[in-house]
Amino acid sequence: MEEQLSERGKRILEAVIEDYIATAEPVGSRTITRSHELALSPATVRNVMADLEEMGLLASPHTSAGRIPTDKAYRLYVNSILEAKQNLTAGKRDEIRRRCRMAGKDPAEMLKEASRLLSTTSSYMGVVMAPRMAANVFHQMEFVKLSSHRILAILVSQNGTVQNRLLETEEEIPQEDLVRMANYLNGMLQGLTLAQVRERLLAEMQSEKVRYDSLMAKAIALSEQTIRTDSTEIFLEGQANILDQPEFADAAKMREIFRAFEKKSLLLDLLDRSMQAEGVQIFIGSESPLLKMEGMSLVTSTYLTGKDTVGVLGVIGPTRMGYGRVIPIVDYTAKLISRLLDTE
Amino acid sequence: MEEQLSERGKRILEAVIEDYIATAEPVGSRTITRSHELALSPATVRNVMADLEEMGLLASPHTSAGRIPTDKAYRLYVNSILEAKQNLTAGKRDEIRRRCRMAGKDPAEMLKEASRLLSTTSSYMGVVMAPRMAANVFHQMEFVKLSSHRILAILVSQNGTVQNRLLETEEEIPQEDLVRMANYLNGMLQGLTLAQVRERLLAEMQSEKVRYDSLMAKAIALSEQTIRTDSTEIFLEGQANILDQPEFADAAKMREIFRAFEKKSLLLDLLDRSMQAEGVQIFIGSESPLLKMEGMSLVTSTYLTGKDTVGVLGVIGPTRMGYGRVIPIVDYTAKLISRLLDTE
DNA sequence: TTTTAGCACTCAAAAAGTTCGAGTGCTAAA
DNA sequence: TTTAGCACTCGAACTTTTTGAGTGCTAAAA
Structure with missing residues (x-):
C-alpha cells in the first residue's frame, strides 16, 4: 500500500504466484532464483519479498517456511492477465467448439454440456446458470x-x-x-x-x-x-475434480465444500451478482460473500442472446488456480454459447 | 463352513455386527458382554469368536484389535433381517408419503424427489433408475x-x-x-x-x-x-452423505468413490442386474462386480407400473450400513412409487 | 546506494523412541 | 463347559530428536 510496487517487485511477485500455482507449496527465495532467471541472489529476493509482505501481498504460514500470495496479490496478478488478453490454442478452441456442437439443439442440453466441458478443459468445476425462464x-x-x-x-x-x-x-x-x-x-x-x-x-x-x-x-x-415457474437452473459439473487439489486433501475441508455446493442457492447469489457486469469477472476467495468459499475462486463470464445478457457461466477452483489458462477458456466458451444460442 | 452355526454363535455374531455398525470400530469380547446381556464372560465370547473367525465370518485387522464382520457375515445377518420383515414407524412412513406427493405429477420430477428422499431418510446415497424410455x-x-x-x-x-x-x-x-x-x-x-x-x-x-x-x-x-433415444436416466443424490462415514475419511478413498460414481455406466450395470429379480435385493461389498464398490453395499427394490417391473431404486452406503433401518425404507418407497406411478 | 555472502536462528515435518491399553490366546481351576 | 488369570501383542497416541528449508540481520563487495 504505502509504497508503490516497483517493476522488480512485480516480477518477483509474479514468480511467487506462478510457482505457488504450480506446486501449492509455500515458495522460498531460493526456489525463485532458480526457476525464474532474474539474475538476483536469494538474499536480494528475500529483501524484496519482505517488502511485498509488508504491502500485504505475501504471507508466510510460519517463520521458516516460504511465502504464499494473498488474495490481494492474486487480484493484482489477475488484473494484469485480463489486460493482456491471451488466446486459446487452436486445438483447445476446436475441442470446445466441437463438443458444444455435439450437444444438439436443445438449449438445456447444450448448457449442460458446456458445464461439463468447462470442467474437463479447466480441470476444476464447471458451472452454468441457465437463462431465467x-x-x-x-x-x-x-x-x-x-x-x-x-x-x-x-x-x-x-x-x-x-x-x-x-x-x-x-x-x-x-x-x-x-x-x-x-x-x-x-x-x-x-x-x-x-x-x-x-x-x-x-x-x-x-x-x-x-x-x-x-x-x-x-x-x-x-x-x-x-x-407459473421461475426456478433458475444451475448446472454444476466436475465436483470430483476439486478432490485432486492438494489444498482440499483433508476430509473435513472436502466435506465442507461438498455440503456448501449441495445448496445451490448460495451459488445462485454469487452468479446473479456476476451477471451485473458484462464479460469476464473474477471473484477471489475472500472477495466473495459466500462464507464457505474460503480458498476458492470463481471465474465467470456472461453470455447473451442477441444483445441481452441472459446467463452466466464459469469455472470454480481453488484460489490457487491457473488463471492464465482458465480465463480464456471461460471467455471463449461464453462467446461460443452466445453465438450458438443466437442462431436459433 | 465346517461346523454348523450354533444358536449362541449366531447371537454373538449379531452382537458383533450391530456394534460394528454402530461404532465402525473393531469390537472386542469385552465390549460385547457389556452392551448385550448374554450372561457370558469375555473369555467364553472369545472362544466363540475364535470359532466364528475360523468359519470366515469374522476377521481381525491385527492381533490385538477386536474383530470386524466379513461380507459373508453381513450376508447372513441381512438374510435373517429380510425374513423378519420389519416395519417403518408411522412417522417415517408419513414423511416419505408426504414428500413423494409433493413432487407433483411429472414422473421424472417424482423420481428425482424419491432419490433425494432415500438419501435423507437413510443418510446414505439415494439412487433411482428411471424406467427405460x-x-x-x-x-x-x-x-x-x-x-x-x-x-x-x-x-x-x-x-x-x-x-x-x-x-x-x-x-x-x-x-x-x-x-x-x-x-x-x-x-x-x-x-x-x-x-x-x-x-x-x-x-x-x-x-x-x-x-x-x-x-x-x-x-x-x-x-x-x-x-430415437434410449438413454436411461439415473438419479443419484446425497453423495455428500458418504463423506460423513468414518471408513471413507481419508482423501484417497473419497476420491476413488466419487470418481467411480461419476461414471454412471458402472452403476447402471449394477442396477440393471438387480432388476432381474423382484423385490428387495442386497449387494454386499465384494459380491458386487463393481470393483470400486469395495466397502460399499447396495440395497435395492424394483418398482412397477401395473404388473410390469419398470425400474429400480435403492440406497448405497458403506457395507457397515444400518440394514435394519434401510431395508424397510427402500421397500416402502418402492411400493409407494409403484402406487403413485400406477394411478396415472 | 545496492547487492550479496555469511551466519545464527526458527520451526514444521519426518523419524525414532516411549508409553499405554484394549484385546488376544492359552492354561488351569471351578 | 465355563471362567479367571496372566503373559503377550501391537497399533495408537504421545514425546523427543533430527533434519533442512527458509528467514532476518550484518557487514563486506560492487
Whole structure:
C-alpha cells in the first residue's frame, strides 16, 4: 500500500504466484532464483519479498517456511492477465467448439454440456446458470388434449426452449376450442418476454371483456398455470475434480465444500451478482460473500442472446488456480454459447 | 463352513455386527458382554469368536484389535433381517408419503424427489433408475409447427412422461398435413411400448404402401427421429452423505468413490442386474462386480407400473450400513412409487 | 546506494523412541 | 463347559530428536 510496487517487485511477485500455482507449496527465495532467471541472489529476493509482505501481498504460514500470495496479490496478478488478453490454442478452441456442437439443439442440453466441458478443459468445476425462464421470449403455445380432463400445455420460447405442463381441467374442453384458445393467445402474446406474458395474463384476467367470454377466461387461466415457474437452473459439473487439489486433501475441508455446493442457492447469489457486469469477472476467495468459499475462486463470464445478457457461466477452483489458462477458456466458451444460442 | 452355526454363535455374531455398525470400530469380547446381556464372560465370547473367525465370518485387522464382520457375515445377518420383515414407524412412513406427493405429477420430477428422499431418510446415497424410455407405453404424438422448416414433435407416454424433439425439415409441411400425420400415427401405434413402436416404424418404412405415399413416409421418418433415444436416466443424490462415514475419511478413498460414481455406466450395470429379480435385493461389498464398490453395499427394490417391473431404486452406503433401518425404507418407497406411478 | 555472502536462528515435518491399553490366546481351576 | 488369570501383542497416541528449508540481520563487495 504505502509504497508503490516497483517493476522488480512485480516480477518477483509474479514468480511467487506462478510457482505457488504450480506446486501449492509455500515458495522460498531460493526456489525463485532458480526457476525464474532474474539474475538476483536469494538474499536480494528475500529483501524484496519482505517488502511485498509488508504491502500485504505475501504471507508466510510460519517463520521458516516460504511465502504464499494473498488474495490481494492474486487480484493484482489477475488484473494484469485480463489486460493482456491471451488466446486459446487452436486445438483447445476446436475441442470446445466441437463438443458444444455435439450437444444438439436443445438449449438445456447444450448448457449442460458446456458445464461439463468447462470442467474437463479447466480441470476444476464447471458451472452454468441457465437463462431465467422469465427472460425468454414467447414464441408459441399449444394445448394438446390427452384425455377428457387432461391437457398438455406446451410453451415454446424463441430460443428453442420447450416447457410442458400437464393440466387437469374441471370440465371437458373440446379440441377445437383448444385450438382457438391457442390461436388467440399466440396472437396476443407474440414477442413478449415470459415475464411480460405473465403480467399481461394477470391483467387480462381482470379485464371486463374476458369476464363474459368463458372460453377466453379458461384459456387465460390455463396459460397462467403453465407459465407459473421461475426456478433458475444451475448446472454444476466436475465436483470430483476439486478432490485432486492438494489444498482440499483433508476430509473435513472436502466435506465442507461438498455440503456448501449441495445448496445451490448460495451459488445462485454469487452468479446473479456476476451477471451485473458484462464479460469476464473474477471473484477471489475472500472477495466473495459466500462464507464457505474460503480458498476458492470463481471465474465467470456472461453470455447473451442477441444483445441481452441472459446467463452466466464459469469455472470454480481453488484460489490457487491457473488463471492464465482458465480465463480464456471461460471467455471463449461464453462467446461460443452466445453465438450458438443466437442462431436459433 | 465346517461346523454348523450354533444358536449362541449366531447371537454373538449379531452382537458383533450391530456394534460394528454402530461404532465402525473393531469390537472386542469385552465390549460385547457389556452392551448385550448374554450372561457370558469375555473369555467364553472369545472362544466363540475364535470359532466364528475360523468359519470366515469374522476377521481381525491385527492381533490385538477386536474383530470386524466379513461380507459373508453381513450376508447372513441381512438374510435373517429380510425374513423378519420389519416395519417403518408411522412417522417415517408419513414423511416419505408426504414428500413423494409433493413432487407433483411429472414422473421424472417424482423420481428425482424419491432419490433425494432415500438419501435423507437413510443418510446414505439415494439412487433411482428411471424406467427405460423404451418400456413406456405410447399414448399420443403431436407435431407442432414452429416455423417453416422447424417442427416440434411431442411424444406422450401413458405414464405421463412427455418428450419433445425439434425437427428440421427439408421442405415445408403444411399444418393440416401435420395433423393428419399425427392422427394416422396415433391410430397405428396405440398401446404399443416405445420399443415396439420403434420396430413398427422401421418395418413400416420398408413396406410397399408407404413408398407411394410420400406424406406417410415423411410422417414415419419424423416419428422415427423423435423416438430415437434410449438413454436411461439415473438419479443419484446425497453423495455428500458418504463423506460423513468414518471408513471413507481419508482423501484417497473419497476420491476413488466419487470418481467411480461419476461414471454412471458402472452403476447402471449394477442396477440393471438387480432388476432381474423382484423385490428387495442386497449387494454386499465384494459380491458386487463393481470393483470400486469395495466397502460399499447396495440395497435395492424394483418398482412397477401395473404388473410390469419398470425400474429400480435403492440406497448405497458403506457395507457397515444400518440394514435394519434401510431395508424397510427402500421397500416402502418402492411400493409407494409403484402406487403413485400406477394411478396415472 | 545496492547487492550479496555469511551466519545464527526458527520451526514444521519426518523419524525414532516411549508409553499405554484394549484385546488376544492359552492354561488351569471351578 | 465355563471362567479367571496372566503373559503377550501391537497399533495408537504421545514425546523427543533430527533434519533442512527458509528467514532476518550484518557487514563486506560492487
